[in-house]
Amino acid sequence: MEDYTNLEKVRLGKLARLRELGIEAYPRRVERTHAIADATEGFLKMENEEAPEEITAVLAGRIRSARLMGKVIFAHIEDGTGRIQLFFRANEIGDESMDFFQEHFDLGDFIQASGTIFRTRTGEISLWVKTYKMLAKAITPLPAAKDQIVNGEVVSHATLSDPETRYRQRYADLAVNPEVRQVFRLRAKTIRAIQAFLDSKGFLEVETPILQPIYGGAAAQPFTTHHNQLKQDLYLRISFELYLKRLLVGGFDKVYEIGRDFRNEGVSFKHNPEFTQMEFYWAYADYQKVMELTEEMLAFVVEQVLGRKTFTYKGQEIRLDQPWERVELRQGILEKTGIDIQDHSTAAELAEAMQSLEMDFNPQASRGKLIDDLLGHFLEPGYIQPTFIYNYPREISPLAKTTPDSTDTVERFEGFMGGMELCNAFTEINDPQDQEQRFLEMGRSYASGEDEHHPLDEDYLRAMRYGMPPNGGFGMGIDRLVMLLADQPTIREVILFPHLREGGE
RNA sequence: GGCCCGCUAGCUCAAUUGGCAGAGCAACUGACUCUUAAUCAGUAGGUUCAAGGUUCGAUUCCUUGGCGGGUCACCA
Incomplete structure (x- = not known):
């Protein structure tokens, strides 16, 4: 088993405390009633009605930010459809419930929260949380934990940018980089x-x-593999x-x-x-x-x-x-290099003509290959x-x-x-x-x-x-x-x- | 495969001529009842990619290796 970082050990400690309390940190069932986007959309529709009714919803998602302010908490959660702010207040849920969140929940955890949709004083559509529970405890912190929504666009202030980590741990890349x-x-x-x-x-x-017994249809080196039972070599298609x-x-x-x-x-x-x-x-x-x-x-x-x-x-x-644009290969090469391939019917002649060009090529290559080289070198980059x-x-x-x-x-x-x-x-x-x-x-x-x-x-x-x-x-x-x-x-x-x-x- | 560049805390990055390895965010402790990169006070966090070498002393210089990025070559 790999070594845990200090940050991970802290979270493992929280997980252990949840278990001591008999709380399932990875429950089987979710009671979600709305995807986040649906809840937001429903609220917008309802707002415009003559006699608006309160929308009650159970939402689920990953905690992406949290602002703990003692008797009130703001947090953003995100599911596959969008993001919404959660609003917790001690008046409604009690001090114990407030403390429970602060002590056991971290950025990256999946949470279920039920309550009513409303707008905060600053106008943000949010869920006024009545009850909540852990859906999945995250042990490893997500690499980039700071971003901001400006005019509906997510602006990242700290971001995962190292290409190696991004490709090797694409899950983390996807989790934190919406683009x-x-x-x-x-x-x-x-x-x-x-x-x-x-x-x-x-x-x-x-x-x-x-899996093909014979590869073909392109000029490329294949990967080879083997069928054990049939004792047969096979190629992955090219x-x-x-x-x-x-x-x-x-x-x-x-x-x-x-x-x-x-x-x-x-x-x-x-x-x-x-x-x-x-x-x-x-x-x-x-x-x-x-x-x-x-x-x-x-x-x-x-x-x-x-x-x-x-x-x-x-x-x-x-x-x-x-x-x-339609360009005949011969014409294209003539225009870009001054060489009319029609005038050079053998590889040797063409290679000779190409000596004057600023380009490296294998003088032993076939005529066709040389023509392809000319295309790749002088024409391709220009065809925007x-x-x-x-x-x-x-x-x-x-x-x-x-x-x-x-x-x-x-x-x-x-x-x-x-x-x-x-x-x-x-x-x-x-x-x-x-x-x-x-x-x-x-x-x-x-x-x-x-x-x-x-x-x-x-x-x-x-x-x-x-x-x-x-x-x-x-x-x-x-x-x-x-x-x-x-x-x-x-x-x-x-x-x-x-x-x-x-x-x- | 050749050449060039990079690898430092969980993330993003500093570190003077070779002289005690730092910051912001994240984390931890505390304060805070409408915040939104919350704020404020404090704490902790390191095998500087690895191995070897030079040196009183190496993140820094040298060698080898690993991985990544760029570029060239290869790719009818």
Whole structure:
């Protein structure tokens, strides 16, 4: 058992005294009649009536502040719906009951209090307490215990700000930082809005395996695990793509999934080892149609979540009330670097041309990879307003169809916003022989690297041989979208329990 | 993985050139019958991330390690 701090020992002493008195500090049952917000709302309604009647309520919540003034006590309690002031006065409840509160209750404890709702002389809606009882004794003090409500906004005067403690003890962070709770409400709303949009367009939400015998659909290192009974190695999925497209073969024309992907790679402000992705696949559509749907979807989601079609991210206004910028990748690179990738058909030539640029790159990289590097370095950070970059190198897009007039460019686009890649989509390959060829090419290029081999998904090819409708596919990082909407600088602020290295305490 | 920065009381932070480790809030004792960062008086609270080194003396300087943050690299 871990050592208790002095502050905790004091509270354990209070807990022990409660037990000596035969008082249950963690009772099973609560007699609450109103959520705090409901009680407040009811009082406001009643106040405006001709013949107001007294509102009696039993409220429950966590004690967030207490002002002990001898014969009178003010305290604020908070539940999931809001905050209200409790008012205790010796005249009503007696000295003994006043002392009992002062001796046994601390900030952070959960309390039940019954009484009538009224306004104090300063106008604050409060509960005039007649009886009260302990609901749960807190042993450890909450880290930030001082805040104030000014014009309905909570102003913290002492706050939990150390990021490590905030992420490791998210419960404490959430308990004391209401704006953090707000981020996760916004996150839930965002996901609901995406579902509402896709549902309204006739998409079916499905669930596909997270434990997969073969991983695929993206370029990433997987996490591996093992099924003991079956003596089988398994991978945590790195994308949903190949399973969702199997469903198109099965006759579902429009499917989507929102769920967790796992990538065994570096961690950064925009990368967490597990992250939430949304992918949809749309039969009889191509990447142009997907682009249009993307515009419509994001405008809808932003409006649903924020109530308007513009928002501010890192101090810049981002507008979803107009069509996205559309830039062909080749043109974009030409404009920003002066290099026309069309003029450099091999990796060596392109690398040569890139020597003059102020940028580090691996001269051994493939042509596609170099083009992607140029995009990431010179274009991506500048796309604050919603922008589609389209027509990508074939060799970094093994699941996308080529454009009609080219053998090395594919019908693919990525969407950018706030200087970040947000989504990725293409006209999907549905020719099984083309797909097999692409897999084999990827296999070769991986084999030339050393540690990585990309397994060939034979079952996926078998599915495609049964006939797959032409389709457009789409993937979007939900965490990044939430970062944008909640104006948060790192992915850790939008994931409840972000990954941290073990230990540290 | 490289580089830079940080780690001091429960929380937020100080500490001069290397010279007795401090403040506000929280806690404890007391006063106070409409306060709201309540106020007032008093008390207590520390393995300064860890280990080692230099020194008469280390929160401070050096080495190694841990964790976090930033950044670069990696991430078709």
